[in-house]
Amino acid sequence: MHGLSVTAAAGDCVHVAGPNGSGKTTLLRVLAGLLTAEQGSVSWQGRPISADREAYGASLSYLGHMDGLKAEFTARENLAFEAGLRRRLAAGEIDQVLARVALTGSRDQPVRSLSAGQRRRLAMARVMLTGAPLWLLDEPFTNLDDAGVQCLSEEIAGHLDAGGAALIASHQSPKIPRHALRRLDLG
Amino acid sequence: MSWTWLHKLSSPPHAYRITGRLAPWLGWPALALIVTGLYGGLVLAPADYQQGDGFRILYVHAPSAWMSMFIYATMATAAAIGLIWRIKLAHGVAAASAPLGAWFTFLALATGSIWGKPMWGTWWVWDARLTSELILLFLYFGLMALRASIEDRERADRATAVLAIVGIVNLPIIHYSVYWWNTLHQGATITRLGKPSITGDMLWPLLVMLAGFTFYYFAVLMTRLRAEILRRERDASWLKTELSA
Amino acid sequence: MARTGTGAAFWLIFRRDLLLAFRHWDHVVQPVVFFAMVTTLFPLALSPELGELRQLAGGVLWVAALLAALLGLDFLFRSDHADGTLEQLLLSGQPLALMAIAKAAAHWTACGLPLVLVSPLLAIGLGVPTTALCTVMLSLALGTGILSALGAIGAGLTLGLRRGSMLLSLLVLPLAMPALIFGARAIDMSIHEDTARGPLLLLAAMLVLVVTLAPLAVAAALRISAE
Numbered sequence: 001m002h003g004l005s006v007t008a009a010a011g012d013c014v015h016v017a018g019p020n021g022s023g024k025t026t027l028l029r030v031l032a033g034l035l036t037a038e039q040g041s042v043s044w045q046g047r048p049i050s051a052d053r054e055a056y057g058a059s060l061s062y063l064g065h066m067d068g069l070k071a072e073f074t075a076r077e078n079l080a081f082e083a084g085l086r087r088r089l090a091a092g093e094i095d096q097v098l099a100r101v102a103l104t105g106s107r108d109q110p111v112r113s114l115s116a117g118q119r120r121r122l123a124m125a126r127v128m129l130t131g132a133p134l135w136l137l138d139e140p141f142t143n144l145d146d147a148g149v150q151c152l153s154e155e156i157a158g159h160l161d162a163g164g165a166a167l168i169a170s171h172q173s174p175k176i177p178r179h180a181l182r183r184l185d186l187g
Numbered sequence: 188m189s190w191t192w193l194h195k196l197s198s199p200p201h202a203y204r205i206t207g208r209l210a211p212w213l214g215w216p217a218l219a220l221i222v223t224g225l226y227g228g229l230v231l232a233p234a235d236y237q238q239g240d241g242f243r244i245l246y247v248h249a250p251s252a253w254m255s256m257f258i259y260a261t262m263a264t265a266a267a268i269g270l271i272w273r274i275k276l277a278h279g280v281a282a283a284s285a286p287l288g289a290w291f292t293f294l295a296l297a298t299g300s301i302w303g304k305p306m307w308g309t310w311w312v313w314d315a316r317l318t319s320e321l322i323l324l325f326l327y328f329g330l331m332a333l334r335a336s337i338e339d340r341e342r343a344d345r346a347t348a349v350l351a352i353v354g355i356v357n358l359p360i361i362h363y364s365v366y367w368w369n370t371l372h373q374g375a376t377i378t379r380l381g382k383p384s385i386t387g388d389m390l391w392p393l394l395v396m397l398a399g400f401t402f403y404y405f406a407v408l409m410t411r412l413r414a415e416i417l418r419r420e421r422d423a424s425w426l427k428t429e430l431s432a
Numbered sequence: 433m434a435r436t437g438t439g440a441a442f443w444l445i446f447r448r449d450l451l452l453a454f455r456h457w458d459h460v461v462q463p464v465v466f467f468a469m470v471t472t473l474f475p476l477a478l479s480p481e482l483g484e485l486r487q488l489a490g491g492v493l494w495v496a497a498l499l500a501a502l503l504g505l506d507f508l509f510r511s512d513h514a515d516g517t518l519e520q521l522l523l524s525g526q527p528l529a530l531m532a533i534a535k536a537a538a539h540w541t542a543c544g545l546p547l548v549l550v551s552p553l554l555a556i557g558l559g560v561p562t563t564a565l566c567t568v569m570l571s572l573a574l575g576t577g578i579l580s581a582l583g584a585i586g587a588g589l590t591l592g593l594r595r596g597s598m599l600l601s602l603l604v605l606p607l608a609m610p611a612l613i614f615g616a617r618a619i620d621m622s623i624h625e626d627t628a629r630g631p632l633l634l635l636a637a638m639l640v641l642v643v644t645l646a647p648l649a650v651a652a653a654l655r656i657s658a659e
Contacts, residue, residue: 058525066516072455085524088434325606345656346589364610
C-alpha cells in the first residue's frame with residue numbers, strides 16, 4: 001500500500017472498503033499499533049503512537065478477525081477479565097452490556113458452546129465495555145443475522161454520538177443510523 | 188544529532204557498491220596475513236619444550252576461538268542496532284555473520300580436539316574452554332534455526348536479534364559457570380588444554396594469524412552482505428539499473 | 433472510569449492464567465508424569481543399585497525436571513495467540529513486561545511447582561537421603577523458576593511456528609545450562625552432607641537476574657511475533 005492517509009476526529013466514522021486481500025486488516029493493524037509500517041507513522045491526539053504504545057493501546061479498542069475470547073471461560077468471565085484489565089468495572093456493568101447485545105441468557109455459558117454470531121456479539125460487548133474513544137473494527141458484522149447487525153449499528157451510532165470515533169473495515173457497506181460514513185477505498 | 192549520514196550509508200544501493208569495492212581490499216591482505224602467520228607458526232617458531240611440535244595447532248585454534256566470540260559480539264551489536272534504529276543493513280550483517288561465527292566455533296572445537304589427542308589420548312575431554320565453545324556452537328545453531336523457521340523476513344530479523352542479545356547477556360554467565368564446573372572435578376589426569384608459555388618469537392605468528400582471520404571474516408562478510416542485499420532487494424528498481432549498467 | 437492499576441492488572445492476569453491452567457488438568461499433570469517417567473528411565477538404563485544411583489541423583493533429577501518444564505512451556509502463549517487474546521493483551525494499556533511476568537509466574541505455579549512437590553518422592557527413588565530432600569526441592573524450585581522465565585523468551589520468539597516446541601527447546605537449553613550446573617551441584621553437595629548454600633545462593637541470584645531482565649525480552653518477542 002502506498003500513499004495512504006486517513007484522519008478521524010470525534011464523531012467520525014470511516015468505512016475502510018475493498019475486496020478481500022486489499023489490505024483492510026493490515027491497515028487496521030497498523031492503526032492499532034500491532035504492525036509497524038515501513039514508512040509513515042500513526043499519530044493520536046497530535047503525538048506519534050511510537051512514543052507511548054501502551055497509552056495509545058488504552059485509548060483504543062480493537063476487534064480483529066479473531067474474537068479475542070477464551071473458549072473455556074463463560075461470557076461473564078471473559079468480560080470481567082478483559083475489560084477489568086483496563087478499568088475498574090462497576091457492579092452490574094457487565095450484565096448491562098450483555099443485555100444490550102442480547103446475550104443475557106448465555107451469561108454463564110462457556111464461550112465454546114456459543115454460536116459464531118453470539119461470539120461476535122460478545123466480542124463487540126468487550127469493545128463497548130472498555131470505554132475507549134477509538135474503535136477499530138475489522139469485519140464486525142461477520143456471522144451476524146439482521147437483528148444482530150441492527151443492534152451493532154445502533155451501538156456504534158451511540159458511540160459516535162458520545163464523541164467517539166470508529167473505523168470499520170468491511171467488504172459490505174455498513175449503515176450507521178444518524179451518521180454519514182466517510183469511505184476509504186483500498187481496492 | 189542527525190543520523191541521516193548513517194541511514195544514507197546503510198541504504199541498500201550504497202551498501203551494495205561499497206561492499207563490492209571493499210571485499211578485495213580485505214581479501215588479499217587476509218590471504219597474505221594468514222600465509223605469513225602459518226609460515227611463522229608452523230615453520231619459524233621454535234618447538235615448545237613441553238609439547239614438541241604438537242602445540243603448533245594453537246596457531247589455528249586460538250585465533251578461531253577468539254573469532255568465534257568476536258563474531259558473536261559483532262553480530263549481537265549489529266542486531267541491536269537493527270532492532271533499535273530499524274536499519275535493515277544491520278540485520279543483514281547479523282544474518283551474514285551467524286554462519287561464519289558457527290564455522291569458526293567448529294574450527295576451534297576441531298583444532299582443540301586435535302591438539303588434545305596426543306596429550307589426553309582421547310578425541311574429546313570436557314575441558315572448560317572446549318565445553319564453553321560447544322555451548323557457543325549451540326547458541327549459533329539456535330540462531331540459525333530460528334531464522335530458518337520464520338518465513339517473514341522482517342519477523343525473522345527481529346526475532347533473531349532479540350535472541351542474539353539474550354545470548355550475549357548470557358554468555359559471561361555461561362562462561363563462568365562452565366569454568367567453575369570444570370574446577371570441581373579435577374580427576375587424576377590433567378584435562379586442561381595446557382597453554383605453553385609464550386615467548387616473543389612464538390607470539391608474533393599468533394597475532395598475525397589473528398589479524399589474518401579478522402580480515403578474512405570482514406572480507407567474507409562483505410561478500411555475504413552483498414548476497415544478502417541482492418536477496419532482500421530482489422524486486423527493487425535500483426538493483427535492476429545497477430545490474431544492467 | 434478509573435484505570436486499573438498495574439498491581440491489580442498483574443493479579444488479574446495471574447488469576448486468569450491459573451484458572452485457565454486448572455481448567456486444563458492435563459496441562460498440569462502431563463509434565464509431572466513426564467518427570468516421573470524420565471527419572472525412571474535412569475535406573476532402568478543404568479542400575480537398580482541405590483548406592484550407584486545416589487551418585488547421579490542430582491544430575492538425573494535436574495535433567496528430567498528441565499525436560500519436563502520445557503514440555504510445559506509450549507502452553508504458555510499458544511492458546512492466547514490462537515484465539516486473539518494475546519493481541520488484546522498487547523493493546524490493553526498495561527505494561528507488557530509486567531503481564532509477561534504475571535503469565536510466567538502463573539505458569540510456574542501450574543507447571544513448575546507440581547514438579548517441585550513431586551521431586552522428593554522421585555529423589556527417594558534415586559537413593560537420596562532424607563536430609564537432602566529439602567535441598568532437592570529448593571534447588572528445583574529456583575531452577576524451574578529460572579526456566580519459566582527463560583522459557584517465556586523462547587515461547588515468545590517461537591509463537592505460532594510449526595515444530596515450535598522442538599525449536600523452543602533448542603533455544604532455551606543452552607541458556608539453562610548454568611542453572612543446571614549449579615542446581616545439580618547443590619543436590620550433590622547435600623547428598624554428601626556438605627552445605628549447599630553456595631550453589632543455592634548463586635541459583636537465587638540467577639533467578640533474580642532472569643526475572644528482572646527476561647520480561648523485557650519477552651515483551652519484545654511478543655510484539656515481534658504479533659506482527
